[in-house]
Amino acid sequence: MQNPSEQIRDPLLIAESWMAEGRDVAIATVVETWGSAPRPVGSHLVIDEAGNFEGSVSGGCVEGSVIAEAMDVISQGTPRMLEFGVADETAWQVGLSCGGRIKVYVERLG
Amino acid sequence: MDPYCLKKLNAERQARRAALLLTDLGDGRDRVIKEGDPVAGLLGDAVKQAFLSGRSSVAEIEGRAFFLNVHVPPPRLVVIGAVHISQALAPMAKIAGYDMEIVDPRTAFATPERFPDIKLFAEWPQDILEQRPLDPYTAVAVVTHDPKIDDQALERALKAGCFYVGALGSRKTHAKRVERLKVLGFSEDEIALIHSPIGLDIGAASPAEIAVAVMAEVIKAFRARGLQTARHLEKTA
Numbered sequence: 001m002q003n004p005s006e007q008i009r010d011p012l013l014i015a016e017s018w019m020a021e022g023r024d025v026a027i028a029t030v031v032e033t034w035g036s037a038p039r040p041v042g043s044h045l046v047i048d049e050a051g052n053f054e055g056s057v058s059g060g061c062v063e064g065s066v067i068a069e070a071m072d073v074i075s076q077g078t079p080r081m082l083e084f085g086v087a088d089e090t091a092w093q094v095g096l097s098c099g100g101r102i103k104v105y106v107e108r109l110g
Numbered sequence: 111m112d113p114y115c116l117k118k119l120n121a122e123r124q125a126r127r128a129a130l131l132l133t134d135l136g137d138g139r140d141r142v143i144k145e146g147d148p149v150a151g152l153l154g155d156a157v158k159q160a161f162l163s164g165r166s167s168v169a170e171i172e173g174r175a176f177f178l179n180v181h182v183p184p185p186r187l188v189v190i191g192a193v194h195i196s197q198a199l200a201p202m203a204k205i206a207g208y209d210m211e212i213v214d215p216r217t218a219f220a221t222p223e224r225f226p227d228i229k230l231f232a233e234w235p236q237d238i239l240e241q242r243p244l245d246p247y248t249a250v251a252v253v254t255h256d257p258k259i260d261d262q263a264l265e266r267a268l269k270a271g272c273f274y275v276g277a278l279g280s281r282k283t284h285a286k287r288v289e290r291l292k293v294l295g296f297s298e299d300e301i302a303l304i305h306s307p308i309g310l311d312i313g314a315a316s317p318a319e320i321a322v323a324v325m326a327e328v329i330k331a332f333r334a335r336g337l338q339t340a341r342h343l344e345k346t347a
Binding site (some may be wrong): 110 | 111112113116117119120123124133135138165166167177179180181321
């Protein structure tokens with residue numbers, strides 16, 4: 001459910017306005033969750049080439065890592081699937097403190 | 111993501127229409143599907159299910175992984191009548207995730223004291239519904255018992271294709287209402303979309319119990335809304 005304040009900070013509207021300003025933009029989307037996950041499937045984080053971001057995919061746990069990956073995606077153009085969670089501690093330096101697992105799809109806009 | 115898809119998706123969302131962004135996770139290609147757009151095969155079934163449930167998910171279809179990100183407008187509930195039932199309904203609607211508002215031109219009824227924490231408009235339905243139009247993701251319940259007020263809202267709710275239209279009143283009251291709506295030019299099929307007597311039949315007696323029955327009926331209509339919404343979208347396309 002969107003409340004008015006969420007509508008104002010709507011990541012997809014922000015991505016569109018950034019694009020209109022000529023900024024390069026990546027969109028990260030939660031596509032799957034297992035167990036306890038802070039943000040539901042379909043949630044977005046949008047990132048520009050300077051590292052500015054709006055929205056969230058985990059409520060703060062993995063955003064730093066997603067933003068770093070997003071910068072690569074913006075420069076290279078190929079989408080990536082990222083996976084975070086306690087089960088992947090060897091693969092990823094960051095995880096979800098809540099114990100869940102999430103898959104995040106990161107793609108460039110355009 | 112295709113910039114054109116983003117623009118189209120945002121336009122649909124801002125117009126309070128349901129839309130789905132379909133992304134092929136293999137090659138990253140995407141497209142926007144509007145509710146009611148024909149999509150064939152297993153993918154079509156997954157799309158239909160996503161619109162009905164409002165839940166986004168990954169679907170594996172014939173060896174390919176697709177992400178279906180569904181954007182359904184938050185459901186609204188417009189109640190015509192600042193009466194006892196509405197007082198009980200307001201907190202229930204909030205808990206169930208419905209954005210509820212009340213319209214009643216009778217200023218003695220529509221007071222902030224009786225209705226704290228809810229959008230309240232002490233105006234005639236025809237005026238307020240002009241500024242805040244009804245749409246297929248809005249439910250309308252008319253409960254004033256006053257045809258002068260109720261009929262204005264019913265007329266607009268039927269024309270807007272609201273997923274739920276309910277009207278309080280006995281069978282006798284409703285029979286008279288049906289006659290008035292016929293005079294306004296509504297067909298029997300259109301009039302039959304009105305839920306009356308209002309609420310699921312749970313033997314509700316008190317205003318609070320009627321509110322429970324109304325809320326349940328609204329939820330039921332929302333989860334089964336597929337057909338009616340599609341019909342309306344076809345008509346307005």
